[in-house]
Amino acid sequence: MEMNRTQTDVYDAIVIGARCAGSPTAMLLAQRGYRVLLLEKATFPSEVPRGHMIQASGVALLKEWGLFERVLASNCPPISRFVFDLGSLALAGMPQGATLIAPRHGVLDTILADAAVASGAELREGFLVQEMQMDGNRVIGIRGNGPDGVQVTERANIVIGADGLYSLVARAVQAPTYDVRPSLTCAYFTYYSNLPVEETAIYVRDKRVIVAFPTNDVNTCIGLQFPREELAAFRADIAGNFLHIVGLVPELAARVRNAKQTERFLGVTDIPNFFRKPSGPGWALVGDAGYHKDPYTGQGISDAFFSAKLLAEAIDAGFSRRQPLEEALAAYEQQRNAQALPSYEFNYQLATFEPPSREMQHLFAALARNQVETNNFFGAISGTIPIPEFFAPANLQRITSQHDVPVPASE
Ligand SMILES: Cc1cc2nc3c(=O)[nH]c(=O)nc-3n(C[C@H](O)[C@H](O)[C@H](O)COP(=O)(O)OP(=O)(O)OC[C@H]3O[C@@H](n4cnc5c(N)ncnc54)[C@H](O)[C@@H]3O)c2cc1C
Structure with a gap:
């Protein structure tokens, strides 16, 4: 059975996938007053077999969104120390004030979906999106069914694929991939x-x-x-x-x-490394749907949060006519990549399991004697210091040249 809808039922945005990327995107758009439909084939609470250690940069966004206390209240301890143990030496520390936390996806994703609903998004759980509705090359909506099996179509000004690695949206629009690396x-x-x-x-x-x-x-x-x-x-x-x-x-x-x-x-067992072009006529991608990387240092959740924020800002800029939508979405891609590429490369390099270069060995030896810089190293991993800033040749030279200075007792 097909349900008929009138033009007044056009949503501003349909978001497919209600986890780390989709729910914050829906929440942030709904908070700006947009009419958002959030579709998720799972029903919450729902686990996924993936890691869940949230870096400091992701925790900062949870705090910004007023959700960190809810995660803490789920009987999940904050983590204030990071250890990187190479066997020959071990580094331990954390930038001052930085916190990590590792809630199970069943807990975290439920909190995020609830926050989207509390902000005004309409969530349909147990809803499987089966195909995109197209007008020429423009995505204009979706077709799918909820738990009752009834086929429905829904229209929106933009359909957002927050539907993970195997994104249906990306496949339907044949989103081009780039910077593809072998799965390691x-x-x-x-x-x-x-x-x-x-x-x-x-x-x-x-x-x-x-x-x-x-x-x-x-x-x-x-x-x-x-x-x-x-x-x-x-x-x-x-x-x-x-x-x-x-x-x-x-x-x-x-x-x-x-x-x-x-x-x-x-x-x-399937951990590919790629970027996808994250927008086109009537569609956008966010989170794993838009870019997937080796999880060696656990960046995916924080990246999903960050790109959700960027995408919601871009869509708002376009919909409110502060900027042409296409231009705003192109800026979204640039900003996402500027933030993600260094970490993508860093994790890919680690995932090759090649022994550390002489330069890195020298760095680690220097860090082992310098708590302040060790904390900064963990800042680069946990997203409080940009990777390019920490690993800039001049910065590495500065750190390694301090090799013989006395080690500060602690911070
Ligand atoms: C082994 C491993 C370990 C990891 N460890 C960490 C870690 O410690 N820390 C970290 O930050 N990141 C880690 N990651 C990465 C992180 O888990 C992901 O980057 C992040 O969870 C992606 O969130 P997402 O919302 O983009 O996608 P997903 O979590 O995949 O959510 C997509 C949602 O879309 C829904 N969906 C898909 N298709 C449809 C459809 N057709 N209709 C309706 N709904 C649909 C799915 O049901 C799903 O709920 C790890 C990844 C792996 C593989």
Whole structure:
């Protein structure tokens, strides 16, 4: 059955996907007075098998949107220390005042969707968008069905794909990709109780990365990344191989052996690296739909928040005629890329698992003796200091030339 709608039912924006990218986009547009329809095939609370450590830059946006306290209230501890352990040396610190937090997606995404609704967006859960409605090459709406199976079409001035890596919107409009890099890694993770940790730790051991961070309800997430060529061998004995790799960090492995695993092993085996052109006639992309990168240092949620903010500003500029919409959306792409490209490159480089260059070894040796600059290094990872600023040759030269200065006691 097709439901007929009249022209008055044209939304300002339809957002497909109500997680880290879609809900903030819908929320910010609704707060500006736009009529927004937010469509999500899942029903909340709903988990996704992906990491969820939010960097300081993402936490800053949660605070700006008044949502950080709600995340804290979900029994999720703030994290004020970052560890980067290369085996030969370990760096630990955090820029002053910076906080990370790692709520499960089932918690975070529900808070974000609720915030979109509280701001005035109309949310339909359990709604599967099946195709775009087109007028020539312009997207003018969607067709899909809710839980009752009834086919509906909806119209909007812009349809926003916040629908993740395999974006239907991107496929329908054949959004061009660029800066595409090979997929390098795959990831497995699980959760433990009775394994309290207070920090976010990244342990690098040869061609493996082991991460540990606290999440909701006194559970700890332990995750691994390794080269995707090793996937078949890993899958032959997931539990055994998982524990074997964790065993590369003996002190962590000992604690894992005494802890209780509270969930099954979750694997992510398709981790591509690409950018998509994020807008065209009647459509836009945000979050993973618009750009996907290796999650080595965990940037995706913060990037999704940031691009949601940029996109909502661009659409508002266009709809309110402060700027032609096409121009505003082109600026959105430029600003997204300016922020994302350095981190994309940095994570891709780390995900090659190539040993650190001599320059990086020199840097790490200098950082190990300099707490202030170590904190700045974590600022670059967690988004409080731009990566190009920290890794600028003159800055690295300044840090490494201080190699022999006495180490400050602490900040
Ligand atoms: C292994 C791994 C670990 C990671 N770890 C971290 C980390 O620690 N920290 C971090 O910041 N980032 C991490 N990331 C990245 C991060 O999880 C993502 O970048 C982020 O969650 C993307 O959010 P999104 O809203 O763009 O997309 P998604 O979370 O994919 O949401 C898309 C939504 O669209 C909906 N949808 C799709 N198609 C349709 C349709 N046709 N109709 C209706 N609804 C639809 C889906 O149901 C889904 O809810 C990790 C990624 C991976 C792969």
